[in-house]
Amino acid sequence: MYTYEYKTLHELVALAGKHHLSLSEIVVRHEMETSEQTEEKVRGVMASRLQVFHESIEAGLQDQGKSVSGLVGGDAYKMLQSPAKLLGSLSRKAAIYALAVSEANAKMFKIVACPTAGSCGIVPAVMTAVAEEIGTDQKVSVNALFTAAGIGAVVSRNASVAGAVGGCQAECGTAAAMAAAAAAEMAGGTNDEIINAFALCMKNTLGLACDPVAGLVEVPCVKRNACYAVMAVSAAEMALAGIRSVIPPDEVIEAMAEIGRIMPVALKETSDGGLARTATGKAIAARLEQDMQE
Template sequence: MFAYESVQELISAADKQGKKISELVLRDQAEYLEKESNAIYEQMHKNFLVMKKASEDGLKKNTRSASGLTGGNAIKMNQVVEAGKSICGRVIGKAIARALAVSETNACMGRIVAAPTAGSCGILPAAVLTLAEEHHLDEHDAVMSLFTAAGFGMVIAKKASIAGAEGGCQAECGSAAAMAAAALTELMGGTPQMAGHACSIAIKNILGLVCDPVAGLVEIPCIKRNASGVSNAFISADMALAGIKSAIPADEVIEAMKKVGDAMPNSLKETAEGGLAATPTGKALYKKVFGRCGDEKL
């Protein structure tokens, strides 16, 4: 059974057995949980359907969050894409729209899959759903790619962190982008080594990103960072599939992310005491939501 202590462990096992990382993770989890592989797959399929529903709800319902700070942007983005006016093209444009949609569903207290967290919940679903739809991929393959994402996510969680409160947004949106990049790479026929490079590139692209939620809510700037994160995942996967390698191995990149997170001051780790949350507008939004200034004592 895997210890999920390194990406290299997953890659080496896949190479040795001539299998995809997703296949190995599925089998490993079935053994660990003492269940049939079909049962584990069906649970992941249910997660996939929840992801799909969250995306659909966010693209159909023009609602705003309880705070009034966010809502409706997914529909705006989708309209631009459908009109053929997206600068990024249809694939990235649809992925951005879906990432916003799932994140807005979360902000509006809808049902989402925290993969790896609620704050980064739009990245993985948007990546997999969009690639599967735009490239007419089999749903089974899309679901299986989530096991690849899960394998990488477990390594990151063990070696570093997936929590903004511990490692900043690099640990949330960064981890989600890395997981999604690995999943996309496998979905497009990439090798386990390519998936590892995609993971590395995605984290490097977002290394050092702070967690500074305005008013302490997972809305500003979190939702738009999900859109940026899914774009990062596609870019990283595309480069890896082209044969572009990360000069720094995935495990070392993850370790670097851990050290960067440890070096961050607490004001930049989900406390809403620094970054965008501490700007004049950020403070004004806090007062608008809670009726008092953020630095007032309760």
């Protein structure tokens, strides 16, 4: 039994209260215990993940080419060059950066899957946008990423982060909720506000289908990352304003797990339902299959 072990978000918050520490400090200490590494080593590894976040955003913005399928690519740059019309600066950056990382993933660039490749753009985008907008330093970002990771680990333990198991609520839903928690922490939120940012975001992704066209992590995945990055910012803003989730965070996770269990297999990364089975979706799949045979 580890001193800083937690299996639920309630336990994570309780440990933080018991030891008068932040959520991120509990996650760091738990990682030190389980990995038997020094704090310097543990924090250094997480800092390297942040660096890949930034590199992936830059690569996605610079490379305007298409993926091998031709389905995605260049939209992050297109949005970057387009004058702002509706979104505020932070949300707009989050959407652009999420597109950039997701496009980089589709083109097989180096990314950090957090928690999955299909949802890889959300956490990097939100955290980078928040850091740029409110001027936080690397230490703050590293701490927030530990918090997001600790929360993601709880979701993975008690539900799933795999689209094949729980639909896209498990992938983009978890990523957005992790990002909301990270954003709330970076903005100076309390432990309670951070956890509620997670819950407010997660419960509004419940039931999201995983329906990739032609079985590729491209359509609708790339643009879905951008939309859910903005949702993460909205959830964090609500939590920081004192808005609380009526359903406790751990119960939201339980609900996600239950929905995943009863969700039809056709909506869990099989490409047998949803957008993948539209006329256009089927035509794209047929075209790509033909291309592979030639």
